[in-house]
Amino acid sequence: MSNPEIHIELEMVNQIKSGNTEAFERLYDNYSKALFGVSSKIVRSDEVAEDVLQEAFVKIWKKIHSYDASKGRLFTWMLNIVRNTAIDKLRKLKSQGKYEIQELKPNVDLGVNNSKININHIGVKDLLAKLSPEQQEMIEYLYFNGYTQQEVSDELNIPLGTVKTRSRAALKELKKIFNLFLFWI
């Protein structure tokens, strides 16, 4: 993110901290698409994702004073809130038997079911294909299903060490891919 953008973002956060709902609206406009995408990927239902997003944005509003720009980016902070809310929802629904075990199997596909793909993102799919199926599986289980490494190891019946190596490799590879991608746009 370039400096003026950071500056604008900080100002927006400060406005929200002082209770400005218009600034909060701008925050929603800027981030809701990505956050809804992540949420919907985790809970696998647009309807549930809607509830998750609402719950998460209310949390963001209420907890905005605990956001500290020196400790990390706003987007990362919000992503964590959304992911935690979504995983929490997923666990709750799972415990109520509303999700079949089968449905929780990873669909080994990072976002192909996107209804609308932003023009900026054309070509990403090809780049993602560079990730091995095993690595994609790691990201799915760990980030989008909220499994711990131990749980992945039990579920897939592979040693914990392998889970660790694979998830690190997956992130490394993703980093490479995205760096390349960012270079091209």
Added chain:
Amino acid sequence: MDIKEYISSGILENYVLGNVSKQEQQEVECMSHIYPEIKSELEQLQSVIESMAIKLEKNPPSHLKSKILTAIKNEKQEALGQKTEAKVVAIDASGNSKLWKYMAAASVVITIGFAYLFYTSNSELKSVKSQLSDMSTEMYENKSNFETELDALSQKVEKKKELLAFLQHSATKKIVLKGTDFQPTSTCIVYFNESTSKVFLDASPQMEKLPQDKQYQLWAIVDGKPVDMGMLTHDKPCEDLCPMPDVSNAQAFAITVEKAGGSPTPSLDKLAVIGNV
């Protein structure tokens, strides 16, 4: 601290994938605060996750925005470490002494009181509810941490109970060892039970700091002869009181400065503190 080793340990990857315990989370945040290399590595990993999220972009239903904006209008932002103060309603009680006026005034006060109580308890209930749901998420993550901590704590409590029983025992004596000319300001306390022969030493004695090649050694004087009671370590070895070897019929306790590792007999010119039973 080997930063490269820390980075390659995989903990940062786990952190950004949201697979760390509360303790590890704090550790990573603390480390990235101290070491710019860790911070930059972490930021790179976080941008990977962010880029992934951007790639997943999906338009939320159009009615959601106004729904959320309505929802937040009913929610107060949580100020950091601040509590809302209760309003004080002043009542003018001066004037007419006629009974009905008092009653009218009283009923108004009571009505306001109840309304206020109802309002505050209701909004409190709401905030308690949302706090509870936040807490349940946190509890889920913290449960296993707490269990290990609980085990450690109950062990500690057992130890403290034993210690307390020892201190309260009628035959336990508190012996203050006072500084000699060699170390006039030093002092240390020994607890000695004459019937069970148990000895405990104050874990933080006020004694001069020694160089690494020297160590304090505790002695009991039994029938005029010194008996080795062990060494005092440089670091604080135990909480509150340190258990020392048992000894019976001790008439006095003393601490001398010896070479590291201790001596078979005390160097009497290096006598730091001494106290009679």
